[in-house]
Structures are given as structure tokens and as C-alpha cells.
Amino acid sequence: MAVVEDFKYVNWIKRINQLVQILLCISFIIGLNYFAKNLYWRSDLTRDHIYSLSPESLAYIRQIEKPIKIIVTLSPDAIEGEMEQVFKHVRNLLKEYEYAGHIGGKKKIEIEVVDVLKERKRADYLARTYGIDQEDVVLVVCEDRQHRLIYSDIIEMENGQVSAFKGERAFTSALIDVSNTEQQKIYFISGYGEMHLDSVDPLRGLSNVAEKLKWGNISLETLNITIASEIPEDADLLILASPQGPYRPQDVEKLRNYLTDRAGKLIVLIEPAIEHGLSDLFYEWGIISDDMVVLDMGKDFQAASGDLLIRRFAGHPITAILRNNPIPVIAGLSRPVRPNLERPTDDRLIITPLISSSPESWAERSYHDSQDLKYNPEVDLKGQVSLAAISERKVSSSLGIDVKGGRLIVFGNTDIISNHRIGSIGNIMLILNTINWCLDREQLLAIQPRPVEKFHLLLSRQELTQLSLVLLSLPGAVAICGIMIYYIRKN
Amino acid sequence: MSHFICLLKHELRVLFIAPSTYVTSVIFLLLMGFIYILILADFTLHPHNNLPTEYFFQLYWIPVFFIVPLLTMKSIAEERRIGTLETLMTTPVTVLEIVFSKFFAAYLFYCLLWMLTLTFPLLVTLTIGSSAMTVKLLDPATLLGGYTFIAISGLLFISIGIFSSSLTRSQLVAGMLCFSILFIIILGVPALRTQSIGWLEWMVGALEYFNNFNHLEDFSRGVIDTRHIVFYFSYSTLVLGISVLITESKV
Numbered sequence: 044m045a046v047v048e049d050f051k052y053v054n055w056i057k058r059i060n061q062l063v064q065i066l067l068c069i070s071f072i073i074g075l076n077y078f079a080k081n082l083y084w085r086s087d088l089t090r091d092h093i094y095s096l097s098p099e100s101l102a103y104i105r106q107i108e109k110p111i112k113i114i115v116t117l118s119p120d121a122i123e124g125e126m127e128q129v130f131k132h133v134r135n136l137l138k139e140y141e142y143a144g145h146i147g148g149k150k151k152i153e154i155e156v157v158d159v160l161k162e163r164k165r166a167d168y169l170a171r172t173y174g175i176d177q178e179d180v181v182l183v184v185c186e187d188r189q190h191r192l193i194y195s196d197i198i199e200m201e202n203g204q205v206s207a208f209k210g211e212r213a214f215t216s217a218l219i220d221v222s223n224t225e226q227q228k229i230y231f232i233s234g235y236g237e238m239h240l241d242s243v244d245p246l247r248g249l250s251n252v253a254e255k256l257k258w259g260n261i262s263l264e265t266l267n268i269t270i271a272s273e274i275p276e277d278a279d280l281l282i283l284a285s286p287q288g289p290y291r292p293q294d295v296e297k298l299r300n301y302l303t304d305r306a307g308k309l310i311v312l313i314e315p316a317i318e319h320g321l322s323d324l325f326y327e328w329g330i331i332s333d334d335m336v337v338l339d340m341g342k343d344f345q346a347a348s349g350d351l352l353i354r355r356f357a358g359h360p361i362t363a364i365l366r367n368n369p370i371p372v373i374a375g376l377s378r379p380v381r382p383n384l385e386r387p388t389d390d391r392l393i394i395t396p397l398i399s400s401s402p403e404s405w406a407e408r409s410y411h412d413s414q415d416l417k418y419n420p421e422v423d424l425k426g427q428v429s430l431a432a433i434s435e436r437k438v439s440s441s442l443g444i445d446v447k448g449g450r451l452i453v454f455g456n457t458d459i460i461s462n463h464r465i466g467s468i469g470n471i472m473l474i475l476n477t478i479n480w481c482l483d484r485e486q487l488l489a490i491q492p493r494p495v496e497k498f499h500l501l502l503s504r505q506e507l508t509q510l511s512l513v514l515l516s517l518p519g520a521v522a523i524c525g526i527m528i529y530y531i532r533k534n
Numbered sequence: 535m536s537h538f539i540c541l542l543k544h545e546l547r548v549l550f551i552a553p554s555t556y557v558t559s560v561i562f563l564l565l566m567g568f569i570y571i572l573i574l575a576d577f578t579l580h581p582h583n584n585l586p587t588e589y590f591f592q593l594y595w596i597p598v599f600f601i602v603p604l605l606t607m608k609s610i611a612e613e614r615r616i617g618t619l620e621t622l623m624t625t626p627v628t629v630l631e632i633v634f635s636k637f638f639a640a641y642l643f644y645c646l647l648w649m650l651t652l653t654f655p656l657l658v659t660l661t662i663g664s665s666a667m668t669v670k671l672l673d674p675a676t677l678l679g680g681y682t683f684i685a686i687s688g689l690l691f692i693s694i695g696i697f698s699s700s701l702t703r704s705q706l707v708a709g710m711l712c713f714s715i716l717f718i719i720i721l722g723v724p725a726l727r728t729q730s731i732g733w734l735e736w737m738v739g740a741l742e743y744f745n746n747f748n749h750l751e752d753f754s755r756g757v758i759d760t761r762h763i764v765f766y767f768s769y770s771t772l773v774l775g776i777s778v779l780i781t782e783s784k785v
Contacts (some may be wrong), residue, residue, distance in 0.1 A: 061779045068775050072768045079764035080743075088675040089754040128583050135755070162738060176755060497581035498670055500574060506662065507578065511571050513657050516565035525556025532551060 081150070082528055085142050096139050097490050100215040104143045107151045107222050111144070114182040114213070115139060115156045116166075116175055128495075129198055129205060133181065136210045140218075152218075172359040183214070185221035191258035195472060199492055201367040209492035216484060226262040227279045227482050233268035234294070236287030238312075238461065241265075245463035249284065252465050252474060259475075261482075268294045274301040280481050282307045285457035289320030299324055299438055306438070308450045308481040314457040315378040315410070328434040328451045329394045331383035336376055336410035337428050337455070341401030350375055351456075353469075355399045361476040362397060364471055371467040372398065373458060374430070379406040380455040391437050391448070396429035398473070404428055430455045450481055538631045545639030549605075555643070558604050562597050562647050569593055570654045585657065585670055588754045591680035592747070595720045599713060602686055605644060606695025609636040615703040619785060629782045633696060637774060641692045648684045652677070666747035677757025683753035684764055687746065689770035691716060693777070694749055700777040700784075720746050 087095040096104075100222040115133060137154045144152025159166040159178045169175045173182055173189060192213050199207040231240045231249065240263060242248035253263055263446065266275065268290075274281065274297055281301065290298075298321075301307035313319045315336045325332060339345060344352050353372040356362035382394040404426035405418040418425070431454040438448035454460075459470050502510070549555050567778040573586045580588070610633070613619040622632060698712035699705075727741040742748060749762040 057783070061783060064779060065776055068772050072772045075768050076743075076765060079761050079768075082766075083761045085752075085760070086758045088678055088758060089677065094755055094757050131751070135751070135757075138752070138759075186680060472732060495583060497583060498577065498585060499581035500577040500586075500667065502574065502578045504661070507571065507575055510574065510658055510661055511567075513652060513661050514567040514571060515564075517653055517657075518560045518567065521556060521563060521650075522560045525560070527549055528554050528556070 062146045082145075082148075083141075083142070092133065094139065094492065096143055096211060097231050099490055100140075100211055101143055102162045103215055103219055104151065105146060107144070107218065109222060110149075110151055111152045111183060111218060111221060112155065113140065114169065114173070114175070114184065115154070116141055116169065116178050116180045116182070125177070126194075127192065129208075132208050133197060133210055136208075138212065140214060148279055174427035181214075181217075183221050186371055188221045188224075188226070188260050189258070190217040190220045191507040192259040195364060199367070200364065203368060205495050206367070207492035207494045209490075212490040212492065215490060220260050220484075227261055227484075228262040228264065228277050229256065229280045229282060229478070229482075230264050230266040230275065230278045231284045232268050234267045235264050235290060236285075236295045238284040238457065239265070240292070243462065244421075246458065246461055248462040249460060251462045252460055254473075255471065255475065256478065259477075259479075259484075268297060270316045271297070272417075273297055274305075274307065276441070278307065280310065280478065281491065282310045282312075282321075282478075284312045285314055285317075286319050286321075287317060289318045291320070295321060295324055299327070302449045302451060303436075304329070306436075306449045310452045310454070310477060310481065312454045312457045312460055313378065313380075314330065315376050315455070325451075325453060326383060326386060328436070329383050329386050329389065330380060330432050330434050330451065330453050331385075332378055332380045332453060332455055333406060333408070333424065335379055335408050335424065337379055337400050337404055337406050337430060338416060339400045339426070340406035341403040344401040344404065346373060349375060351400065353398050353400065353430060355397055355401065357397050359397060359433070361394055361433075361480050362473065364476070365472060368475045370469040372473050373464055373467045374456045374470075375458045375464075377430050378455040379424055379428045379430065380453045381424075382432055393433075393435045393437065395435075397431040397433055397452070399427040399429045402426050452481065537627045538635055541627065541631055541635035543640055545635050546642065549639055549643050553605070557649075558601060559647055562601055564649060565597060567654065569596070570651075570658075574658070576720060585673055585676050587671065587673065587676045587680055590651075590654075591676075591683065591750060591754045594687070594748075594750070595716075598720065599716060601644065601647065602691045602695045602716060603698075603709040603712040605640040606636075606692060606699055607705045607712060608699070609640065609696055610699040610777075611702055611705050611708040614784065615705075619781075623785050629785065630778050631781050633700070633774060633778045633781055636699075637692060637696045640695065641688060644688050644692055645685055648681065648688070652681070673756075676754060679753040679756040679758065682752050682758065683762075686753075686766040687749070690719075690766050690773065693770040693773040694719070697773045697777040697780075700780045719744070739757075 087093070098280065115137065134156065140152050141150075141154045150246040157165050159167060159169070159175075164176075169182075173184065175182060179194060181197070183190045183192070196213040197208065197210045198205050199209055199243060231237070233239065238247050238249050240249050240253050243250045266278075266281070278301070281298070283298075297513060298309060302309055302324075311319075311321065313321070313332060319332075322332070337351070339351055346352050351374045353374055354369060356369075358366065364370070377400075381396055402459070406424035406426075406428045407416055408419075408422045409415055431452065434451045434453075436448035436450075437480055458464050460474050464470050570586075570781070573589045576582075576589075577586055586720070592769055613622070617630070623629070659668040659671050694715050695708075695712045699708040700714060701711065702708050723741055723744045724747055727738070727745060743765070749765065752759050752762065
């Protein structure tokens with residue numbers, strides 16, 4: 044009996060011993076994987092290293108001092124087709140950033156992909172901490188600075204199709220942006236009844252656009268030009284949105300000095316029928332804004348509400364995405380803003396009409412008389428009428444290199460930026476692209492977008508059948524081998 | 535070591551003279567050839583962003599579900615059923631050598647079968663003879679990455695087969711068990727990740743890590759990442775280790 048109990052005891056010991064061995068193995072394997080997850084090596088086998096980061100990005104990443112977190116709230120299950128491809132591109136690109144961010148045993152870049160539709164607790168936390176209330180956003184965070192990227196920052200589209208990925212340029216720009224403690228600053232000018240930065244008014248408020256600019260790690264401030272003695276030194280861009288009265292000459296002079304002497308950048312949005320007092324400044328920069336109202340009879344250029352649908356865009360970096368896709372901009376009453384052809388030629392000024400109405404439109408001079416709204420070739424402007432123009436001054440240095448010397452962008456419409464219009468995708472793209480272009484954001488990087496290569500096989504049905512028969516030869520050969528071996532063994 | 539080599543040679547010999555091996559191979563090659571032709575046919579209908587090879591490797595799980603159980607279900611279960619395992623244990627070989635010889639025999643055969651599929655793009659390019667198509671179909675990065683994934687992941691899948699076989703005396707039960715475990719690992723984990731996972735939110739990271747398709751994504755693009763290699767090597771070693779312990783305890 045004692046012998047049997049001894050065997051039982053030994054068996055128990057043996058089993059416990061095996062269990063301990065298994066548990067030790069499991070803990071060792073988990074530890075090994077944890078170690079491997081944090082200390083790893085990646086190699087891109089492709090011929091042109093198409094999945095590796097450019098040397099420019101790697102150089103920037105090496106300079107990062109504070110840890111950066113990249114949060115992706117793209118929902119992988121809610122997307123399909125082209126967008127699924129975009130998500131994969133983003134995820135794979137971020138893996139390269141994470142790998143490049145492992146410097147000296149420290150993790151400089153941390154990536155987190157959150158499915159906001161399913162991971163509710165995490166989504167709530169992100170909403171509370173970073174104010175993310177939507178999916179399909181890439182948030183780059185460093186300390187209290189954050190930069191948000193949306194689809195249009197990551198891809199280039201043409202005719203509704205993704206034509207190129209510019210994710211690397213966007214991510215590296217965002218990394219530089221958030222790791223830089225000095226933010227770019229935009230002043231919204233006030234003093235003449237302009238639209239206000241903090242106002243939530245649907246028609247005269249700019250709170251929505253302000254929120255989106257803050258996502259881009261841009262500092263915003265209001266500047267009362269009637270009080271300020273001059274434009275502040277830290278102003279990277281001025282926005283003058285819808286003045287309700289003419290600017291006094293001394294205030295115009297402040298803007299002139301900022302633009303000319305300090306190579307400043309100014310975006311002006313003016314509405315029809317209101318005197319703005321900036322005509323002389325516009326003249327110096329080769330732009331004219333006639334006291335007219337643009338009327339468009341083109342069927343595709345009028346929204347159901349009677350608003351203007353702007354569908355004609357210049358081939359400029361600001362409007363390229365709107366032009367290639369195409370995405371309309373919705374605007375209310377507008378006035379023409381066009382290059383001033385009467386001004387003496389100045390080779391240093393590059394003036395580009397940015398957006399325009401349809402060929403069936405015209406700019407009506409006698410717009411006060413609602414009974415007489417028809418095109419008069421003697422006084423009216425024939426469509427297509429330019430509704431916004433850019434004037435850029437190039438300054439030649441002693442070395443013969445062109446240096447940027449100030450930018451003035453004038454829109455003949457004010458409500459494209461207002462709270463009730465900015466929700467339209469075309470409007471927000473136009474405004475943000477204009478601001479980004481003025482601030483030279485992303486333009487500093489020479490990282491080229493990666494074109495999307497499509498692979499299409501040109502095979503006839505007959506060729507496919509032929510291929511099927513050729514591929515059948517392989518299992519056929521194996522089957523013959525099997526039969527031969529079977530008969531050899533049998534005999 | 536000499537015992538291991540001797541056992542491995544024996545296992546390979548048994549595999550290569552068994553008619554069932556050839557039946558399995560023919561079914562495997564027919565299926566993979568059919569999948570390859572379907573992918574090519576799809577590419578003739580509309581353009582794709584990825585290469586045909588990438589799509590081909592993304593369907594790796596289809597043959598895995600039947601080829602791995604068929605190759606491994608017999609290995610230890612049959613030896614135990616007919617009592618040859620006990621006889622074998624009276625010789626100077628260890629359980630470790632027995633389990634590893636069976637594992638490597640099945641693994642080498644598994645790799646050989648997959649290597650035969652390399653002839654698909656070769657045969658297509660030889661038949662069509664278009665240089666542009668040759669560049670795309672025989673893209674070395676995707677082929678090398680894809681076959682590396684097959685070889686590395688095969689370690690885990692075959693070790694799961696051996697593990698299943700070590701648990702029971704019945705081949706059928708071993709095969710079904712292997713299929714079930716593979717199904718859970720390959721399709722269950724991503725399904726769990728994509729379904730409503732409110733109560734599983736805390737283990738999203740682990741599910742992502744165990745998702746085979748995440749590991750495949752890098753390999754099929756031609757990117758080699760040591761994390762994936764460590765994952766498959768370590769877990770296959772763990773499963774094989776457990777198989778050795780189980781086999782030892784049941785002899």
C-alpha cells in the first residue's frame with residue numbers, strides 16, 4: 044500500500060514539475076517577445092527601398108528630443124476600397140517612424156491605432172484629453188503641442204482616385220511642427236468690424252476655422268489695428284476678414300510696411316458693396332477688386348439654395364486638390380478680384396487668379412438696381428470672373444537668387460470662411476491650403492509624394508486558359524511520381 | 535544528434551513513399567494553382583495597387599487548414615495507438631529527438647510543397663514572355679518576403695500539429711484538434727479583434743500581436759522585421775517543448 048502511495052506521490056511531483064517547467068517556458072517566451080518588441084531590426088528588401096523613410100525624415104527624427112506620440116483614429120473596419128489602402132499606407136509608414144524613433148534604447152516615437160467605434164473607453168479618453176471627436180484623424184502630440192492630419196494631408200487625389208501618397212511629408216512636417224517649441228502665429232485683424240476669431244455666430248463667426256487651425260499647432264491672436272502702433276514682430280500671417288468700413292490711411296500704412304518691409308503675408312476677405320479702403324494697397328500689389336457683384340447663370344455653378352458653386356480653380360498648389368478631384372467651394376455674394384492689367388508691369392510681382400466663376404457668369408456693376416440685372420458689355424465684366432487672386436513678390440538677392448518677398452491673397456467673398464460655410468469640404472480645403480501655403484508649411488520638405496502604382500494584367504481569355512493548363516502540369520507531374528512510387532512499392 | 539538524423543531520415547522516407555503524401559501534394563498544388571489563376575484573372579479585369587504575389591500569400595491560410603493536420607495528425611498519435619512509441623523508447627533515443635524528428639520531417643515537407651508554388655509565376659512568365667510582367671510577377675522582394683513568412687509561420691503551424699498529435703491516440707481527433715487550434719489562431723484572433731470587443735478592450739494589443747495577418751503584411755511587402763521572426767520561433771519552441779513534456783508523460 045505504501046509503495047502505491049509512493050508512486051502516487053512521485054507522479055504528483057512529476058506532474059507539478061512538468062507544470063512548473065511549462066509555466067517557466069511560457070514566462071520566458073513572453074519575456075523574450077517583450078524584449079524583441081522593444082529591440083528589433085527591420086529591413087526593406089525592395090529594390091528602391093520604397094517602404095523606407097527618406098534620409099531627410101530620418102535626419103529630423105534623429106534630432107527629436109522629447110518623446111512624440113502619434114495617435115491614429117482611422118477605423119479599419121469602417122473603410123473599404125481606396126480608403127483601406129490609405130489606412131494600410133498610414134499604418135505601414137508609421138511602423139517605419141516607430142522603428143526610426145528607437146534611438147539609443149529610447150522610444151522617441153510611439154504609435155497608437157485606436158478604433159474609435161469599438162474601443163469606447165480609449166476613444167472617450169482621447170476626446171477628453173485631446174478633443175478628438177471624430178474618426179479618420181492622425182494626431183501628432185508632443186507635450187502640450189499637437190498637430191492634426193486628415194486624409195487630404197496624406198493623399199493626393201485625381202478624379203476621385205488616390206494618385207499619390209504624401210504621408211511621409213505630412214508626418215515629418217507634423218513631427219517638426221510639434222517638436223518645435225516656437226509656434227507659428229496668425230493675427231486676425233480687428234478694429235473695423237471684422238469677423239471675430241472667438242465668435243460662434245454662423246454668419247460672422249470664425250470659431251470653427253480657429254479650432255481647425257489650432258489642431259495644426261498654430262497660435263492665433265486678435266490684433267486691433269487701430270490701437271497697435273505696428274504689426275507685431277511675431278506675426279507670421281495676418282488675416283483680415285470682412286471689414287465693415289474703410290481702413291484709415293495710417294492703418295493701411297501698417298499693413299503696407301508689414302508686407303513690403305518685412306516680407307509679410309496677408310489674406311484679405313472682402314465682401315461686395317462695402318468700401319474697404321484697401322484699393323491703393325491692392326494696386327501696389329497688382330490686384331483690383333471692382334465694386335461689382337458676380338452673378339452666375341451656369342447650371343452647375345448654382346447651389347439649390349442659390350449660392351455660388353465655385354468650380355474653376357487655377358493650377359496652383361492651393362487649389363490643386365480641388366481642381367484634380369473636383370471639389371466645389373460654396374460661396375454667397377462675391378465681388379470680382381483680379382489682376383490689375385492697368386498697372387505698370389513689375390517683373391517681381393507674380394499675380395495669379397485663384398478661383399473663378401463660370402463662363403456664363405458676369406460681374407454686375409449696377410447691382411443696386413435689382414430690376415436691371417443683365418450683362419452690359421460696356422460696364423460689366425464678362426465671365427469667367429476671377430473671385431480671388433494671389434500676388435507674390437520675389438526679391439532678388441545680390442547672388443541672383445529669388446527670395447520670397449511677401450504675399451497678398453485677396454478673396455472677393457467673406458462667407459467662405461464663416462462658421463456656417465467652413466463645414467463644406469471645399470471651403471475648408473481652400474482656406475487651410477491658403478494658410479498653409481502662406482506659412483510655407485510642408486513646402487520646406489523636399490520629400491516627394493509616392494505615386495500609387497497600379498498593376499493591370501493584359502491577358503486574353505485564351506491566354507488564361509493556356510496558363511491554367513500550364514499550371515496543371517505541376518500537380519500532374521507530382522501525381523505521376525506518386526503513381527510510380529505506388530507501383531514500385533506494390534511490385 | 536546521430537539518433538535525430540537517423541529518425542529524421544526515416545520519417546522523411548516514410549513521408550516520401552506514402553501514397554497519402556502524394557494525394558495531399560496534388561490537392562495542395564491544384565488548389566494553389568487554382569487560386570493563382572483566379573488572382574491573375576482578377577488582375578485582368580481591373581488594376582490593383584498590390585502585386586498578385588501579395589494577394590497569393592494573403593490566402594496562405596486556406597491550404598494551411600488542411601495540409602498541416604494531414605501532415606502531422608499521424609506523427610505521434612499513430613505511434614502511440616499501435617504501441618511503437620513505447621518500443622522506440624526502449625532504444626537509446628530521447629523523447630526530444632523523436633518529437634523533433636517528426637516535427638522537422640513534416641516541416642521540411644511543408645516547405646517543399648510551398649517551394650513548388652514558386653514555379654507558378656515562373657511558368658506564367660515563361661508562357662507569356664512579357665518583360666513588364668516578369669518584373670512584377672517575379673518581384674524578388676515580395677517573393678522573398680512571402681516565402682520567408684511561409685517558412686517562419688510554418689514552424690508554429692507544424693508545431694501545433696505535433697502538439698495536437700501528442701495529446702491523443704486517435705489520428706482523427708488529432709487532426710480535428712489541430713484544425714480547430716489553427717482556425718482560432720489564424721481566423722479567430724482577427725475576428726475577435728474586428729468584432730465588437732467592448733469587454734476585450736484591455737487585450738487589444740495582445741490580439742494585434744497574435745494576428746497572423748499583421749505579421750504577414752510586412753513580409754508580403756518585402757519588409758523583414760525581427761519581431762515577427764522572434765514571435766514564430768519562440769512560440770513554436772514553446773509548443774514543441776510542451777509536446778515533448780506531454781509525450782514523455784504519456785509513454
